[in-house]
Amino acid sequence: MPAIPPSTHDSVTWRLILHAEKNWPQLDKIHVTCRGSFAYAAGVLPGGQKIPLFRPRYGGFAHSFGFAIYSAARDRYEDALLLTGVPAGTPQEALDTARTVHLTGIRHEPES
Numbered sequence: 001m002p003a004i005p006p007s008t009h010d011s012v013t014w015r016l017i018l019h020a021e022k023n024w025p026q027l028d029k030i031h032v033t034c035r036g037s038f039a040y041a042a043g044v045l046p047g048g049q050k051i052p053l054f055r056p057r058y059g060g061f062a063h064s065f066g067f068a069i070y071s072a073a074r075d076r077y078e079d080a081l082l083l084t085g086v087p088a089g090t091p092q093e094a095l096d097t098a099r100t101v102h103l104t105g106i107r108h109e110p111e112s
Contacts, residue, residue: 001037009034010093011062016041024099039065041095044104052077053098057090067094069101073087091103 002042004012019029020030020043031050037058043051055077057066066088068077079092082089083097 002058002060003036004039008058008062009039012039012056012065016091016095019095020029023096027099030095039091041091041098044101051102053102054094056094059088063090064088065091065094069098069099 008031013030016106020027024043026045028046028048029044030034031044032039039056039058041053041056042085043053045051052072054070055068057068059066067082069078069080070076071078077085078086078109080094080097083085084093
């Protein structure tokens with residue numbers, strides 16, 4: 001798998017930051033790091049607690065990534081489906097899915 005280019009890393013980071021600011025006020029910020037073909041996204045709560053959320057997998061396209069969600073019970077990332085029912089999509093769709101799993105009930109309930 002190809003490594004994430006710096007321009008794609010920057011784009012993904014900004015897209016996630018803007019999406020979180022607009023849609024997920026319970027997050028203070030999003031922290032994104034990249035290693036090889038993976039990006040690792042963690043949410044930072046207002047008190048500073050960092051919560052691993054998901055891991056997008058780069059496959060050569062800046063707008064479609066594979067998706068793995070962080071499992072605290074297993075302390076690892078596991079391939080999963082997005083809320084859309086597919087295994088790949090935009091980083092924003094991955095954030096929405098991870099947020100629903102990890103943050104529902106923290107001052108925000110998902111819309112029906």
